[in-house]
Amino acid sequence: MSNQRRYTKTHEWITVDGKTVTMGITDFAQSQLGDVVFLELPSAGRKLAARESFGVVESVKAASDLYSPVAGRVTAVNDKLTAKPELINSDPYGDGWIMKVELTGDLPADLLDEAEYKAVTEASAG
Amino acid sequence: MVDFGGWELPQQYTSIRDEHLAVRKVAGLFDISHMGRLVVEGGAAEAYLQRLFTNDLSPLAPGHAIYTLMCHEDGGAIDDLVVYREAAGRFLVVVNAANREKDIAWMRKHIPAGVSMVDHTNDISLIAFQGPRAHELLPLHSTPTDDIAYFAFRAGKVAGVPALVSRTGYTGEDGFELFIESGLVGDVWDAILSRGKDEGVLPAGLGARDATRLEAALRLYGNDMDETVNPYEAGLGWTVKLGKGDFIGRDALAKVKETGPRRTLIGLQTAPGDIPRHGAAVSDAGRRIGVVTSGTHSFFLGHPIALALVESPSLRVGGKVTIEVRGREAPAEVVKLPFYRGSARSAVAPAKS
Numbered sequence: 001m002s003n004q005r006r007y008t009k010t011h012e013w014i015t016v017d018g019k020t021v022t023m024g025i026t027d028f029a030q031s032q033l034g035d036v037v038f039l040e041l042p043s044a045g046r047k048l049a050a051r052e053s054f055g056v057v058e059s060v061k062a063a064s065d066l067y068s069p070v071a072g073r074v075t076a077v078n079d080k081l082t083a084k085p086e087l088i089n090s091d092p093y094g095d096g097w098i099m100k101v102e103l104t105g106d107l108p109a110d111l112l113d114e115a116e117y118k119a120v121t122e123a124s125a126g
Numbered sequence: 127m128v129d130f131g132g133w134e135l136p137q138q139y140t141s142i143r144d145e146h147l148a149v150r151k152v153a154g155l156f157d158i159s160h161m162g163r164l165v166v167e168g169g170a171a172e173a174y175l176q177r178l179f180t181n182d183l184s185p186l187a188p189g190h191a192i193y194t195l196m197c198h199e200d201g202g203a204i205d206d207l208v209v210y211r212e213a214a215g216r217f218l219v220v221v222n223a224a225n226r227e228k229d230i231a232w233m234r235k236h237i238p239a240g241v242s243m244v245d246h247t248n249d250i251s252l253i254a255f256q257g258p259r260a261h262e263l264l265p266l267h268s269t270p271t272d273d274i275a276y277f278a279f280r281a282g283k284v285a286g287v288p289a290l291v292s293r294t295g296y297t298g299e300d301g302f303e304l305f306i307e308s309g310l311v312g313d314v315w316d317a318i319l320s321r322g323k324d325e326g327v328l329p330a331g332l333g334a335r336d337a338t339r340l341e342a343a344l345r346l347y348g349n350d351m352d353e354t355v356n357p358y359e360a361g362l363g364w365t366v367k368l369g370k371g372d373f374i375g376r377d378a379l380a381k382v383k384e385t386g387p388r389r390t391l392i393g394l395q396t397a398p399g400d401i402p403r404h405g406a407a408v409s410d411a412g413r414r415i416g417v418v419t420s421g422t423h424s425f426f427l428g429h430p431i432a433l434a435l436v437e438s439p440s441l442r443v444g445g446k447v448t449i450e451v452r453g454r455e456a457p458a459e460v461v462k463l464p465f466y467r468g469s470a471r472s473a474v475a476p477a478k479s
Contacts, residue, residue, distance in 0.1 A: 034333065035143045037423040038399035040452075056452060058401050060142050060333055060423055063452055086143065 005093065007117035008069045009110070013093065016107065021070050024097045025057070025088065028121040033059035036088040039066075039081050041099065046074045048101065050108060055098075057088065069108060072101035128332065131224030133160035135332050142333035143425045149297055149338050150426050150468065153257025154330030155318050158296075162226030163250050163305070164219040164233070168241035171215045178236060178374060179209065180357060182367040186211045191277045191294055195365050196229070197375030201356040201382055205229050206347050206365075208294060210279055218290075218305075220252070222347045236374075251311035255318055256301035256338070257327075258469040264302075265314075265321040271302070276471040285317035296335065298342025298468035337422050340431060343393060343464035349404055350391060350419040350433050358387040359435065361463070389416065392441060393463040394432045396449060398423075400456035402432035407450045408458070410438055418449060424465065431465045432458070 007013050011029035015022045030036065038058040048054050048068040055066040077099045081087060087096040112120065128137050135157075138145060148154045166175060176183055181194035191210040195203050205225040210218040221229045226247065233243055255264070261271050269282025269291055279292030290305035306314055319329060336346070345351055351360040356379060358366070366379050396402060402421030407414055416436030423430045432449065441447070443462050448455035 034137060035141055035425075037401065037425075040399065058399060058423070060337070061137070062403075063401070089141070 006111040012069050019103045021101045022097050027092050030089045030092045034061045036085045039085055041077045042074050044074050071105040072103045075102050076100040138331040138333045139329045145328050145330035145334035146337045146425050148328040149257050152326040153260040154328050156254040156330050158254050159251040160223035162221040163246045165244045166217045169215055171241050174241050180366040182370040188213050195357050201375045201378035202353040203351045249308055250305050251308045254303045256295045256297040256299045260301035263322045265317040285314050287314050297338035298470055300469040340420050341466040356382055358382045359389045361391045389435050389437050391435050393461045394434055394458040395461045396430045396456055396458045398429050400451045401430045402449045408434045410447045
């Protein structure tokens with residue numbers, strides 16, 4: 001498995017390292033949300049089904065649910081986001097990562113690569 | 127870009143947070159050309175507007191402006207607006223974008239012979255330069271502003287371009303609203319940003335405008351009041367001058383004043399993350415008492431703030447209520463308005479309640 005970034009149609013990204021998946025929301029998602037002011041995140045140890053809502057991101061505009069693209073057990077959450085939720089805006093693929101999950105199943109088959117995801121965002125921006 | 131009363135406006139140019147903080151700490155530049163601009167002129171113009179508006183224009187000298195409401199016979203607010211007296215019989219009336227056509231229809235219905243009303247919304251543009259340092263960061267070749275009092279204005283120049291320079295605004299900060307011919311406004315916009323760039327001046331969008339006006343507890347028509355809300359309920363009883371003579375809505379408003387308003391607009395504060403949204407239910411000890419009319423996260427204050435219209439005369443500053451946030455009851459505290467008092471030099475700010 002590669003640790004290249006992959007995307008979902010609902011604007012999450014993941015990277016995979018062995019059984020560990022790191023996830024966040026995409027640059028397109030943060031730009032649509034506007035300034036993020038708060039995140040409600042799960043605790044380490046929580047088990048998630050694929051597509052399960054695991055938290056909330058509050059921006060100045062609205063509250064949006066966060067969905068896990070994969071089934072797994074939460075092994076880490078990004079504590080920095082508590083004090084600096086704006087990392088979601090300034091560095092969505094780096095310091096703005098949201099959590100790490102240990103896979104309990106397979107990766108979903110419908111993950112998108114960079115080019116496929118770009119097509120999705122261009123369609124919804126249009 | 128978002129649709130705002132039929133106008134395409136940017137929610138933010140770069141970041142609502144940065145733009146909001148620029149307005150509070152340095153200055154921000156807003157394009158508010160969506161606001162309606164009507165010129166009312168004629169020998170009977172004052173008497174006409176006195177009949178339409180709740181506030182008293184008679185003490186208003188040329189070169190001064192006043193905040194007022196315009197109400198129906200039943201006291202419900204048609205709009206809130208600012209009236210500028212340019213001369214004895216000439217007034218500039220600035221109304222909300224979304225209400226412009228409704229206002230014009232209402233005003234035309236009551237217009238007497240000998241008074242004209244012309245809509246200049248498209249040919250005169252309006253930009254607002256707002257912040258504690260706005261007065262010192264106007265570009266070269268601008269009219270001195272030291273002797274322009276709060277809610278006063280004068281014809282002058284900004285960056286060499288003719289402008290009506292008005293010391294008014296919607297942020298709680300000192301600053302100016304600049305009325306400029308639409309063909310020339312772009313040059314002034316660029317000159318202000320270029321002069322202020324190294325000092326931290328930013329162009330600011332609707333997001334920063336909404337956050338700063340809410341911190342200053344300045345009401346937003348369509349959110350905090352509408353035709354079902356009267357000025358006393360909106361905490362704007364100070365704009366109603368029952369003693370000035372007859373005006374539309376006077377009888378109904380006199381009754382409200384006598385019996386006390388049924389609802390009150392209050393300020394609420396919640397814990398970080400619990401952002402009250404427009405329309406969220408407000409409850410007191412499990413009993414629903416009203417709704418949030420405006421709410422946001424205040425980057426400047428570091429916590430969410432909200433205005434709510436509630437039926438509960440006994441609530442006082444420090445009182446505890448709950449607001450529905452993401453399907454649960456989030457604790458909220460009643461706080462004093464405005465949430466923040468900026469640099470606006472005001473004894474008669476619209477926020478006073």
